[in-house]
Amino acid sequence: xxxxxxxxxxxxxxxxxxxxxxxxxxxxxxxxxxxxxxxxxxxxxxxxxxxxxxxxxxxxxxxxxxxxxxxxxxxxxxxxxxxxxxxxxxxxxxxxxxxxxxxxxxxxxxxxxxxxxxxxxxxxxxxxxxxxxxxxxxxxxxxxxxxxxxxxxxxxxxxxxxxxxxxxxxxxxxxxxxxxxxxxxxxxxxxxxxxxxxxxxxxxxxxxxxxxxxxxxxxxxxxxxxxxxxxxxxxxxxxxxxxxxxxxxxxxxxxxxxxxxxxxxxxxxxxxxxxxxxxxxxxxxxxxxxxxxxxxxxxxxxxxxxxxxxxxxxxxxxxxxxxxxxxxxxxxxxxxxxxxxxxxxxxxxxxxxxxxxxxxxxxxxxxxxxxxxxxxxxxxxxxxxxxxxxxxxxxxxxxxxxxxxxxxxxxxxxxxxxxxxxxxxxxxxxxxxxxxxxxxxxxxxxxxxxxxxxxxxxxxxxxxxxxxxxxxxxxxxxxxxxxxxxxxxxxxxxxxxxxxxxxxxxxxxxxxxxxxxxxxxxxxxxxxxxxxxxxxxxxxxxxxxxxxxxxxxxxxxxxxxxxxxxxxxxxxxxxxxxxxxxxxxxxxxxxxxxxxxxxxxxxxxxxxxxxxxxxxxxxxxxxxxxxxxxxxxxxxxxxxxxxxxxxxxxxxxxxxxxxxxxxxxxxxxxxxxxxxxxxxxx
Ligand code: ADP
Numbered sequence: 001x002x003x004x005x006x007x008x009x010x011x012x013x014x015x016x017x018x019x020x021x022x023x024x025x026x027x028x029x030x031x032x033x034x035x036x037x038x039x040x041x042x043x044x045x046x047x048x049x050x051x052x053x054x055x056x057x058x059x060x061x062x063x064x065x066x067x068x069x070x071x072x073x074x075x076x077x078x079x080x081x082x083x084x085x086x087x088x089x090x091x092x093x094x095x096x097x098x099x100x101x102x103x104x105x106x107x108x109x110x111x112x113x114x115x116x117x118x119x120x121x122x123x124x125x126x127x128x129x130x131x132x133x134x135x136x137x138x139x140x141x142x143x144x145x146x147x148x149x150x151x152x153x154x155x156x157x158x159x160x161x162x163x164x165x166x167x168x169x170x171x172x173x174x175x176x177x178x179x180x181x182x183x184x185x186x187x188x189x190x191x192x193x194x195x196x197x198x199x200x201x202x203x204x205x206x207x208x209x210x211x212x213x214x215x216x217x218x219x220x221x222x223x224x225x226x227x228x229x230x231x232x233x234x235x236x237x238x239x240x241x242x243x244x245x246x247x248x249x250x251x252x253x254x255x256x257x258x259x260x261x262x263x264x265x266x267x268x269x270x271x272x273x274x275x276x277x278x279x280x281x282x283x284x285x286x287x288x289x290x291x292x293x294x295x296x297x298x299x300x301x302x303x304x305x306x307x308x309x310x311x312x313x314x315x316x317x318x319x320x321x322x323x324x325x326x327x328x329x330x331x332x333x334x335x336x337x338x339x340x341x342x343x344x345x346x347x348x349x350x351x352x353x354x355x356x357x358x359x360x361x362x363x364x365x366x367x368x369x370x371x372x373x374x375x376x377x378x379x380x381x382x383x384x385x386x387x388x389x390x391x392x393x394x395x396x397x398x399x400x401x402x403x404x405x406x407x408x409x410x411x412x413x414x415x416x417x418x419x420x421x422x423x424x425x426x427x428x429x430x431x432x433x434x435x436x437x438x439x440x441x442x443x444x445x446x447x448x449x450x451x452x453x454x455x456x457x458x459x460x461x462x463x464x465x466x467x468x469x470x471x472x473x474x475x476x477x478x479x480x481x482x483x484x485x486x487x488x489x490x491x492x493x494x495x496x497x498x499x500x501x502x503x504x505x506x507x508x509x510x511x512x513x514x515x516x517x518x519x520x521x522x523x524x525x526x527x528x529x530x531x532x533x534x535x536x537x538x539x540x541x542x543x544x545x546x547x548x549x550x551x552x553x554x555x556x557x558x559x560x561x562x563x564x565x566x567x568x569x570x571x572x573x574x575x576x577x578x579x580x581x582x583x584x585x586x587x588x589x590x591x592x593x594x595x596x597x598x599x600x601x602x603x604x605x606x607x608x609x610x611x612x613x614x615x616x617x618x619x620x621x622x623x624x625x626x627x628x629x630x631x632x633x634x635x636x637x638x639x640x641x642x643x644x645x646x647x648x649x650x651x652x653x654x655x656x657x658x659x660x661x662x663x664x665x666x667x668x669x670x671x672x673x674x675x676x677x678x679x680x681x682x
Contacts, residue, residue: 005215012207016200023192032185039176040141043161047139050079050092050172054165072168076103079172089149092174097135099127102170106150120145121155130162130171139163148177217245221252228252233260325351325421328412331386332366339383341366341376345416354423355401371400378407385409386417395424404428444522444630451515455508462501462508469498518644522630525648530570530655534679537564537610540571541599544578548586555586557595564601567608567676573652574676578612580645581672585614588670608676615669624662649674657681 054075061071076094080103084090093104101110115127124144133140141161148154160175217239224237233256239249319326326348332341343366352359357370367376376382377398385392391410398405404427408420472494481487541561545552552559559582567574582597589595593615601610619627630647646660653660657677664670 004218005211008211008214009207012203012211016196016203020193020196023196024189028185028189028192031188032181035184036176036178036181039181040159040161043141043159043174043176044139046082046084046090046092046174047161047163047172050082050174051163051165053078053082054168054170054172058165058167068168079103080105090174090176091149092172094170094172095127095130097131097164097169097171099131099171101127106147107152130160130173133162134164134171146175148179213241214245217241217249221245221248224249224252228256228259233263319348322348323350323422325354325423326418327351327421328418329367329382329386329416331383331415331417333415339379339387341368342379342382342386342417343367344370351421354403373400382409382417382419386411386415397428440630444519448515448519448630452512455511455515458508459505459512462504465501466498466505469494469501473498522644522648522651525573525576526651526655528573530573532568532570532656535567535569535571535574537566537574537601537608540575541578544575544582547579548582551583551586555589555595557586557589557597559597560599562598562600564599564610565603565608566679567610568679568681569656569658569676573656577649577652577674578610580649581612581674584645584672585612585616585670588616589614590617590667590669603678606678606681608678610674610676611671612674613669613671618666618668618670619662619664620666621664624664627662628660 057066057071057075060066061068066074079092079094082092083105091105093107094102095115096102099115101107101113101115104110116125118126120126122145126142126144126146129142129144133142139162141159143157143159145155146158148156157178158175159178160173162171162173164171220239221237224235227235236256237249237252239246327344328346329342330345331339332343334340343364344362346363347359351357362370367379368374371377378396381392381394384390389411391408393406393408395404395406397403403423403425406422406424409417410420411417473491476487476490476494479490481490538561541564545559545561578599582599585597586595596615598613599610600613601608603609628646628650630644650660653674653676659675661673662670663673
């Protein structure tokens with residue numbers, strides 16, 4: 001049913017069918033109704049005409065021109081002859097209100113008869129209905145069944161219009177047979193159908209020809225398209241017309257031409273594609289082997305990366321756990337390209353701990369800001385390394401941190417450098433101490449050799465003297481002496497010389513012994529075991545004073561000890577320190593005045609500072625710094641001593657982490673200040 005020929009046939013037939021339906025079910029009923037209405041109006045108009053005739057004769061009766069009887073007869077005569085309609089079959093009848101039939105052209109048998117009992121097949125009392133209608137409204141339509149015109153056998157439905165002529169009490173009526181209307185309508189329908197048939201008969205061949213003219217080329221086009229779809233692209237569609245189908249065939253031909261070109265191209269392309277597919281397959285095989293190689297490489301890379309990561313982690317752990325301060329920097333250049341500063345890129349924990357700087361505060365910041373200085377520290381050295389890539393190493397004292405550093409500078413990349421700094425302050429201090437010790441030792445050796453040399457020279461000189469004296473003695477003894485007296489006299493001088501020489505030799509050896517003992521003492525104090533603890537200095541000084549009671553009394557000096565704060569140290573050594581100092585204070589008092597010795601103490605700058613003050617002879621400023629040197633004595637002739645006391649004191653204090661200094665004015669007295677750690681120091 002979807003076939004195009006059915007669609008085209010439908011286009012031709014549907015209007016015809018619609019047209020027939022329109023006539024049959026709309027136009028014919030409308031016409032029928034209009035005829036019916038027309039007839040109804042006609043019956044009314046005709047009845048009115050009949051009434052007009054009656055009225056005319058009534059007026060003649062009124063005027064006296066005619067008697068009622070005559071007037072009525074004439075009127076009846078005229079109305080009876082007033083037939084109308086197609087075959088002049090339509091008529092009027094007149095009955096009165098009795099109802100008696102007065103005149104009926106086709107039923108003269110009824111004239112003069114009472115009509116009240118006449119019923120139609122439906123049971124309607126026809127004439128009673130007429131009377132009732134006129135009595136009710138004066139006129140009106142009544143439907144009923146009645147014989148068809150003059151044929152008493154044929155009873156048909158009828159619609160009549162009845163009106164009363166009051167002066168004579170007559171009812172005039174005329175009607176229309178409903179069948180007449182239906183017949184007229186049937187006639188119209190018949191002729192309409194006839195005309196429609198005629199029209200269809202004419203139009204159908206036209207439609208058929210028209211359909212064929214469309215279908216034929218279309219079928220040809222379909223056949224052509226089938227051929228094309230079967231792969232035959234060499235044919236052409238030939239259609240001889242000038243309409244859209246011709247355009248369609250032209251388009252199809254164009255399409256096929258293009259399709260043919262395309263197919264050829266496509267064939268060429270697919271040939272090429274096949275070739276390329278082959279190549280691609282080859283390439284795929286190569287790619288697969290490459291992929292395998294890549295996979296193997298990837299595995300290796302992954303392993304290498306893992307190893308790298310592990311080594312990176314190790315490196316990072318090393319970086320963070322290093323005790324050396326490691327800092328990575330990058331140079332900052334000015335517009336001329338000169339390195340003017342450097343910024344910190346990374347640093348390890350040791351750096352933040354030793355420098356006291358916060359990592360977040362310094363990363364990315366320039367050195368001038370981090371170290372708060374106008375000139376970035378060691379910029380020249382650092383930029384030299386970063387620009388040349390040549391590593392560099394140096395040691396320096398960095399004043400802002402009061403520390404010595406050993407710094408290695410390396411460049412891990414362009415314009416970058418890393419510093420690996422080791423805090424060598426302790427080593428440096430140790431070195432300084434060793435240097436000082438060496439110096440001191442040199443001094444000790446020098447002084448010891450010098451001091452030991454003079455008694456040795458003495459011994460050497462006097463032993464030579466002794467030798468000469470012995471020679472003299474031998475010579476004297478070789479000579480002939482007559483008397484003992486003479487011998488004695490001759491021996492006297494050499495004997496005296498010998499005694500002198502022996503005396504000096506002896507005293508020199510005693511001196512040497514003392515010096516050697518002193519050196520031994522010095523070396524022992526330097527090696528003595530220390531027991532560091534909190535010391536009650538008041539107790540220690542009380543013991544010192546008590547031990548010196550005899551000397552104090554002998555000197556007649558007054559010794560005063562203030563309250564002394566406790567400190568940390570070795571009890572024996574600290575006792576030794578203060579024994580020496582108090583001993584010296586007593587030894588170097590001025591004999592011209594009463595000796596006053598005061599021992600005081602305080603805590604200053606977190607250190608215990610004790611002072612042993614006397615009003616003795618004082619020390620010349622030129623000698624003040626030498627008094628701590630080994631065997632240094634200002635006036636050996638006046639005072640006993642080895643010149644070792646203060647040397648030992650300083651040595652002990654160094655070991656205890658303390659210090660000693662002197663403040664003195666010749667003729668006024670001396671103050672020795674001893675510094676020791678407090679009990680809170682560790
Ligand atoms: P010694 O007392 O055995 O000579 P020291 O090393 O104790 O050796 O003293 C070195 C020198 O320092 C002394 O010879 C003395 O000249 C000087 N000296 C030390 N203490 C005092 C003091 N309280 N007053 C004056 N001079 C002093």
